[in-house]
Amino acid sequence: MSAAESSTMSLPEDTKPFNWKRLLFMFVGIGLFCFVYYCPPWPDAVDPMGEHFVLNQQAKGALAVFLLAATWWVFEVVPIGVTSLTIGVLQALFMIRDPKVAFKDFMDPSVLFIFGSIVIGMVFTKTGLTKRIAYKMLSIVGEKTSMIYLGCFVMTAALTHVMAHTAVAATMFPLLMAIHALYSDEDEPTKFGKGLFIGMAYVAGAGSIVTLLGAARGAVALGFYKDIMNIDISFFQLTWYMFPVGWLMTFLLWGFFMLFFKPERAVIPGLKEKAKRMYTELGSWSRQEVLTASIVVGTILVIALKNFVPALSGLHKTGILLCSTILFFLFNILDVDDLEEIPWNIILLFAGAMSIGFCLWETGAAKWMAVNWLVLFQTSPPIVFILGMAFFVMMMTNFIMNVAAIAISLPVALVIAPYLGVGGEVILFSALVVAGMPFLLLVGAAPNAIAYNSKQFTTGEFFLWGLPASAILMVVTWLAVAVIWPIMGMEVYVPKMM
Secondary structure, three states: OOOHHHHHHHHOOOOOOOHHHHHHHHHHHHHHHHHHEEEEEOOOEEEEOOOOOOOOOOHHHHHHHHHOOOOOHHHHOOOOHHHHHHHHHHHHHOOOHHHHHHHHHHHHHHHHHHHHHHHHHHHHHHOHHHHHHHHHHHHHHOOOOOHHHHHHHHHHHOOOOOOHHHHHHHHHHHHHHHHHHHOOOOOOOHHHHHHHHHHHHHHHHHHOOOOOOOOHHHHHHHHHHHHHHHOOHHHHHHHHHHHHHHHHHHHHHHHHHHHOOOOOOOOOOOOHHHHHHHHHHHHOOOOOOOOOOHHHHHHHHHHHHOOOHHHHOOOHHHHHHHHHHHHHOOOOOOOHHHOOOOOOOHHHHHHHHHHHHHHHHHHHHHHHHHHHHHHHOOOOOOOHHHHHHHHHHHHOOOOHHHHHHHHHHHHHHHHHHHHEEHHHHHHHHHHHHHHHHOOOOHHHOOOHHHOOOOOEEEOHHHHHHHHHHHHHHHHHHHHHHHHHHHHHHOOOOOOOOO
């Protein structure tokens, strides 16, 4: 052996340079926590009716945890699931909330719903249904990558009209992985991969605003609005106003990704014929494929019908979805080894998101922020007030549950609205539009986190490209308020209350 070879072999295996950026943002997060938590008391928030909202020590602690978690999530200081664990730990150590409450949120039904949705995606991959759907779709849309983008986005948006966007994302994820494997043999991220997965997450949100079946936020917000305004908004009325906005965003996002994530290859030669051949090679449907499809369709059908059939209304959607998980094991479609394939990092991410969301809500910190923000617009022109409220909901829904973001802003906004001559419906619908499309953080929506599992992009990249996408969303919201909804018959402006 030569001296050079001997010298090379003696080098340590880990020669990576020290990550100063990670260290910097680790301490930035800790610094923000300490500054807010130990800061002297802040002034009360006062709503237009004169009611005071105090920011006590627990509420300040919630804000402190919120800032640390946001910093660590965006810059990936530690794995995103570990940041979520930190959220629970800080609440317990600093007595912000009772540990029993803080950690119980980690098993909230919404977290288990995400778990069940991810399992459906796993089953689609294991049984081969993913490849069957992918090859069939590619044989239809052809070889142009722009059309593959459009086909995937349209399919995603359409599916969210009839099933929860979390389940849609979990179903589409393995399909997109199969498509990307045909595009690139390498493990390295590609522009096409980034656009495909980030686009799927964004479009799942855009499609989910169109009906009450796409996400729970719609039904909760309509019920909340009825309690405040004593006005009942029907399923079809919501779909009437949301359909043009949701699909306008879908096609605008397609253009956005074609502009900023233009695929390295405009065409994949021979893909259409290859997809047809590979579909044929799969042969006839297997018993497991038929069983899987039957279980999933049955689950979706029951969840959809519970909104219309009184006898099913008492069933919780998480319980229904988890029945599919149990059936997958009962019919030996999955086994215990498959549990090791579940991306627990993503499950923990949403567990922490639920915990910090409830923390901000229960301590009153979220209400304090909402009142302070919305009173800034109480003397503004009506359109500025509407967009200001929508902007607050859009930002908050990136950090906490979209239902909570709507719930803390609607009461204040609906009190101010009559004095500015703004109709209640436009407040409700503009809030629902932006609440469905959190484009900045993974914790904003389950499809964001599911897309991240592709390893095609970082949390920083997701945040960066979410800024222009969020700007587009605000422009579309303005267009809906100023042009689309008035043409469709919505009463945006009403006589001012004196």
